[in-house]
Amino acid sequence: MGIENKEYYNIHSNTKKVYNYIINDVFDKDKSVDGYKIIRPNPSNTGYSSFANETYAFFLTHYFKAIDVFKENKELLQLNMNTNVINIIDIGANIGTVTFACLDHLIEIYKEVNITINIIFVEVDNNRVRILDKAIKKYKQVSNLNIKHSIIEQKYEDSIKDISKLIELADTIILISN
Numbered sequence: 001m002g003i004e005n006k007e008y009y010n011i012h013s014n015t016k017k018v019y020n021y022i023i024n025d026v027f028d029k030d031k032s033v034d035g036y037k038i039i040r041p042n043p044s045n046t047g048y049s050s051f052a053n054e055t056y057a058f059f060l061t062h063y064f065k066a067i068d069v070f071k072e073n074k075e076l077l078q079l080n081m082n083t084n085v086i087n088i089i090d091i092g093a094n095i096g097t098v099t100f101a102c103l104d105h106l107i108e109i110y111k112e113v114n115i116t117i118n119i120i121f122v123e124v125d126n127n128r129v130r131i132l133d134k135a136i137k138k139y140k141q142v143s144n145l146n147i148k149h150s151i152i153e154q155k156y157e158d159s160i161k162d163i164s165k166l167i168e169l170a171d172t173i174i175l176i177s178n
Helices: 013-027 050-073 097-109 127-141 156-166
Strands: 085-093 116-122 146-151 171-176
Touching: 013 050, 013 097, 013 127, 050 097, 050 127, 085 097, 097 116, 097 127, 097 171, 116 127, 116 156, 127 146, 146 156
Parallel strands: 085 116, 085 171, 116 146
Antiparallel strands: none
């Protein structure tokens, strides 16, 4: 059994600004989550404080796992740019970590293309939805991308009709997280 040597990645500046904003300006300033950086996270725990701890501990790990998937499977993001619109449907979105990795990677691929990105997040947990909304608004601000977003706060099985109303006629990337 050997050690696989992977290329080292840096977090894209847009996502780094979002992560720093969520940690420093949202969680650090919320007295109800005091001490969340010290606790060893247990992803099965629920509640806002546990969620803050989970975000602090695992955001970057999930981000880089997603970057690995996109880099190793380049065909996933080969899109038909005839419409200049891309749909991203993120099911089990949490705070949008995989979407941010996808957007960062799309920026690298389609640097010169003027596109509208239509993002539909599906996330049932209201704590995650609250932070997801702040995170995507910050990403829109720092990236200057033309992003439209919707958040559907229900189970995927119950959201299919709502998704179909929001999706545009264009290439669609579907991201599914647990």
